[in-house]
Amino acid sequence: FLSTGPVDRVQRPVKLIVANERALAAGTRYVDADLNRLFPGVPDSDVHEEQLAHALHNKIEDCMTLGIHATVSFAEPFGTLADPTPLKTDLMRALPVDYAADFSGVVEGRSVNLGQFINVEAGYQGSASAVENAYGCLLAYLRATDVLPGATDPTPTVHYRVDEPIRKAPDQSYEVCAENFDRVPSGEAYAVSAAGGQLTADEPFWPVLLSADGHETLLGYRARRVGTLGDTAGQS
Template identity: 35%
Template sequence: MQTIDRESAGSARVAIVGGIHGDEPAGVRIVERLAAELSPLDPTDGGGVDGGRNGDDAEPEGLVRLILANEPAIEAETRYTDADLNRAFPGDADSEEYERALAPRLAAELEGFDAVLALHTSHSAPPPFAIFSDLTESVRRTVTGLPVDHVVDASGLRSTTLDSTIPHTVSIEVGRQGSEAAVEFGHEACHAFLRVHDALADEPPTFSETVVVKGSEEVPKGGGEPRVHFANFEAIPEGAVFAEDDVYTHRVEEPGVVPILASERGYDDIFGMYGRVTGAVKPPGEGELRVYPRGDRDERRDSGAGGDDGENGSERSGRSN
């Protein structure tokens, strides 16, 4: 793991993590690009240099921490060496599996931070989107300040990811794995993240309402030729087949279901996940901290996905195999 501390324009302590998965080079390139762009810390302020901090010196009040998480996997250009790091939290420092032992070390590097952004790519189609597990005020600022239209509420899914275990963390899927577009969009998104937390003062931050999609269940894949018929966040009509192969036919029997991370060949065992539009996160200063139900006036921001106007919709869709 490589930790690079850089100067912040404000007092917040924020972090950007790339290389959680070694076969997602966009995050690595974005972190390296930010390290070259941002000013080094002033050593007289107790700041660190590339690769870590200066011994026992106190850290400055505000800083930007850039982390390349899984260096062996990055070097090998593989998702992980022993275990998926984003399925290994909180981890075990004594584990013989590299990633499971790495997880608590990474968590320690992020302890006490005001905001964390974890960079990912996938084989799923655009658009980019964010993911949160706990909607704190910091997460609300991040989500509504990023240039994304959708955020996935993953609170009902796994509890072993970075965003489910490290406070104030948002993950972002910046684009298709291996694409230049993912690098450029992710770099733009990181600048937006730094602005909304006052770490970058080049221009004022921009906030906008963000549609929330509650993740509910993974859609299993069997074998043979996979076929996916709907794109991410596209409403699946009641009775339509979302995906199929020689083993499964996934027919959605309820309205309001949308795909998340839909992909024919991106994953060995799943086509993606089902989700449901449950509301929208409003920018800071526009009411309570909550996921707001969406009314008719919000239809302009809907990508065609159906959903309940209530705050909590049903989480499961029917399907036949």
């Protein structure tokens, strides 16, 4: 954005922050611990990311903020948030994303738990499409917050309420056989362990962040599709 974007059209101050430069330079997700589990942070910690979480929280505490991540679970961009407010909902729907996962009451220590924060998972890590998706979301967000001129067309973003994590068995590897944001019917397998055991749905659910390799202890999350974000539609 700073080198080739419409910088000359910026209408008001905005902060662009690279969250963990030491990890970026090392080519790793984190140095000591996962930053996105540690908010609001600890200022005098010996853990790099705990100090960093505190510093970042202070930088953005009074700002509405868009976080941009990449994932190993899904090619298309999608949003994540918690405790939706009218402002969070409007900004999420201003982004070019078809899905939004609501983690209210399910996670803690995440950036989405902060009061004025929404997040986008831009696509597969290291892919050109994730870069393109992230840039498109950034421009839409800057227009929606009047940093850049121009209107945004609300997207009919589908709201998925996350219910609980799907945990891996210790020392077990898996292959997933369901697609994120697609309904898994009751009794259908959504993952198979290396030993041949199937994980089947006790009741219908929609997977979110489902991936064999995305996390050491989690396969992903079970969610419900509850309608269009911002509407009061019931469960589908």
